[in-house]
Amino acid sequence: MTASTLPALPRTAFTKDEALAHTARLNASIDETLDLIFEAWVGRIWEDLEDVADWASYVEVYAPRIKTLKLPVVDRRALAAKWAEAGAPTRDFARGVNVSNGTAAGDYAKVTDIEEARERKVISKNGSLRPQRVAKRATKAAPKVSKRDRAVQLISAAPDGLTALELAEATGWRGGQATGTTSDLKRQGRIRALPIFRDGYAVLVLTEAESAKAAS
Numbered sequence: 001m002t003a004s005t006l007p008a009l010p011r012t013a014f015t016k017d018e019a020l021a022h023t024a025r026l027n028a029s030i031d032e033t034l035d036l037i038f039e040a041w042v043g044r045i046w047e048d049l050e051d052v053a054d055w056a057s058y059v060e061v062y063a064p065r066i067k068t069l070k071l072p073v074v075d076r077r078a079l080a081a082k083w084a085e086a087g088a089p090t091r092d093f094a095r096g097v098n099v100s101n102g103t104a105a106g107d108y109a110k111v112t113d114i115e116e117a118r119e120r121k122v123i124s125k126n127g128s129l130r131p132q133r134v135a136k137r138a139t140k141a142a143p144k145v146s147k148r149d150r151a152v153q154l155i156s157a158a159p160d161g162l163t164a165l166e167l168a169e170a171t172g173w174r175g176g177q178a179t180g181t182t183s184d185l186k187r188q189g190r191i192r193a194l195p196i197f198r199d200g201y202a203v204l205v206l207t208e209a210e211s212a213k214a215a216s
Contacts, residue, residue: 034079037066037096042086055092069098080107089159101198102166105158109170147173147181152190156206156214161194163201 014022046058059066071079076097083093094104145153154170155162162170168178182204185191190210193202206214 034097037063038079038082038086041083041088041092041096056095059095066096067098071097077107077111080104081111084108084111090157091160100166100169101158101160102154102162102168102170105154105162105166106170109154109157147177148185148188148190151178151181151185152206152210152214155191155204156211161196161203161205163198163203165199165201167204 040058040063041055044055046052046054049058049062052058052061076099079097080093083096088096090104090108091101093108094101097104099107150171151167154167158166164178164182167182168174171178173181182191186193186204189207191204192207193204196203
């Protein structure tokens with residue numbers, strides 16, 4: 001008997017209140033799972049186990065079902081703010097929510113921009129703090145960041161470097177745009193490829209000269 005010929009299970013009938021309560025429990029269980037993952041990282045749970053050395057190996061050995069997660073962008077970025085505030089490197093956040101290092105770096109960059117905007121406050125006439133409001137006539141367009149500079153920023157923010165594929169995922173660029181940009185950066189001596197590959201793509205990091213320039 002194939003799956004298509006199996007008899008359908010009888011429908012579980014809910015009242016409206018029961019349906020809402022069940023949905024609330026469902027959402028709460030998902031939130032609890034995400035909290036448990038975060039608490040495991042914060043507690044450095046792998047240090048209490050003898051056969052794993054770090055967070056990545058803990059996820060691989062003890063919690064492989066984390067790798068089935070697929071969160072909406074808005075939820076993932078809310079988590080990114082939480083993990084970033086706790087000091088988690090992008091690679092650990094990536095493994096905690098099942099995304100690539102490039103996507104994690106992009107999420108961190110986005111929430112950092114948002115938080116910086118929220119923190120800009122001014123003092124009102126009554127002495128209280130309020131979000132800064134800038135008159136439109138005084139607003140100047142922010143200088144446009146080139147693809148090359150954006151790529152350098154993201155590669156610099158990723159402790160394990162990024163591949164061209166991960167860069168494309170983090171930025172939404174097409175694959176050809178990402179590889180073309182990284183090729184230009186290599187010719188300019190701003191990034192270099194390591195003899196390390198992820199998904200068939202070389203890991204890219206800043207050159208020493210570019211790192212020194214970014215630190216100055």
